[in-house]
Amino acid sequence: MTFASDRINANQETLVQQRYDMQSKERIARTSRFSFDPEKVMKHLRDHIIGQSAALDEIENMLITVKADFNASHRPLAVTLMLGPTGVGKTETVRLIAEAIHGKPDAFCRIDMNTLAQEHYAAALTGAPPGYVGSKEGNTLFDEAHLQGSFSKPGIVLFDEIEKASTEVIRGLLNVLDTGTLKLTAGTKTLDFKNCLIFMTSNIGAKEAQARLKLLSKLPKPIQKLAEFSKLDDSQITERALHKKFDPEFLNRIERILHYHAVPSEFVSTLVDLEVEKLNQRLQKQSRTVSLSEKATVFLSTGHDIRFGARGLSRRFRVLIEPQLARFIMQHPDADHIQIDFDGTRLTLQSQQIELSISHSNSLIHDITHNTKN
Incomplete structure (x- = not known):
């Protein structure tokens, strides 16, 4: 079935491209070749990325421009750099875009730049030079299928933690950002990025920005507003660190530089809800669901360190919730819905199991209560 589905999709792409080419020749190609809907992509993003409205607005502008389909033919579709501290949603933004456009959150080519800290690692992107082992094979870290995409769907590439x-x-990427091509060192092959959305993430300046944020948080609100108005916020600190690290010729090839900020404390309860949603997605294969009481939500939100963003909250779930949930499921394998509460000293888990009686029309509800230490 997978092979048949792939063949059907390939045939559909071919028909769409032939129709588009015919309209272009007749100069009536008034519709975009791209099939994704920017509004649906942005709804998916805004449902999952919290507290980053300014950055998401720029993402929306980029997607609408790409969808309009008058992009330069000699460049990538878009080049975007996302700056900000850890756990604020930079990498997650790319995953969600890939999921909305391609149907899978891993449908993009991810290059972890922290593994390319030495100069000789440039060969991992451009291939081994002539005379070296592997030069004829043209091996590279790039996944061609994901970076090229298809006629109706753009490819997606993420250079994660570019500053490392x-x-x-980084110099080896200049041609990619400028012309949308990368010729492998051996000269045997050229990679095409012209149908590609290129994203880069960086934590540069985040440490200094968070130190400033911590200092400002101790000051009265009016002074905090004055500091923001005077351009003393974390965006300015990050911007200075960015220009200190990268050459102008590199930065000049980036279309959009987005600033992701530490998630304010008032959004933490929303992040808790998203973690519960992720947990329920993993429990789907067991036909189970989990919900938190208001007290449990408050407990998990209290004491959250905004410096660690959503990752810190995910870690709290793994440490406080998942072990107790796993133990409860092992002891009560028939539990369908599990309610998690907080009694002031510890988390408690309770299952509501519904059974239909054959001889009676009403349902019999059995409550199983299990308390575990925090």
């Missing part, structure tokens, strides 16, 4: 790569590796 060596200067030589």
Whole structure:
């Protein structure tokens, strides 16, 4: 079935491209070749990325421009750099875009730049030079299928933690950002990025920005507003660190530089709800669901360190919730819905199991209560 589905999709792409080419020749190609809906992509993003409205607005502008389909033919569709501290949703943004456009959150080519810290690692992107082992094979870290996409769907590439790569590796990307092509060192092959959305993430300046944020948080609100008005916020600190780290010729090839900020404390309860949603997605294969009481939500939200963003909250779920949930499921394998509460000292788990009686029309509800230590 997978092979048949792939063939059907390939045939549909071919028909769409032929129709588009015919309209272009007749100069009536008034519709975009791209099939994704920017509004649906943005709804998916805004449902899952919290507290980053300014950055998401720029993502929306980028997607609408790509969808309009008058992009330059000699460049990538878009080049976007996302700056900000850990756990604020930079990498998650790319995953969600891939999921909304391609149907799978891993449908993009991800290059972890922290693994390319040495100069000789440039060969991992451009291939081994002539005379070296592997030069004829043209091996590279890039996944061609994901970076090229298809006629109606753009490819997606993520250069994660770009500031941790060596200067030589970054220089090797200049042609990719400028012309949308990368010729492998051996000269045997050229990679095409012209149908590609290129994203980069960086934590550069985040440490200094968070130190400033911690200092400002101790000051009265009016002074905090004055500091923000005077351009003393974390965006300005990050911007200075960015220009100190990267050459102008590199930054000049980036279309959008987005600033992701530490998630304010008032959004923590929303992040808790998203973690519950992720947990329920993993429990779907067991036909189970989990919900939190208001007291449990408050408990998990209290004491959250905004410096660690959503990842810190995910870690709290793994440590406080998942072990107790796993123990409860092992003891009560028939539990369908599990309610998690907090009694002031510890988390408690309770299952509501519904059974239909054959001889009676009404349902019999059995409550099983199990308390575990925090």
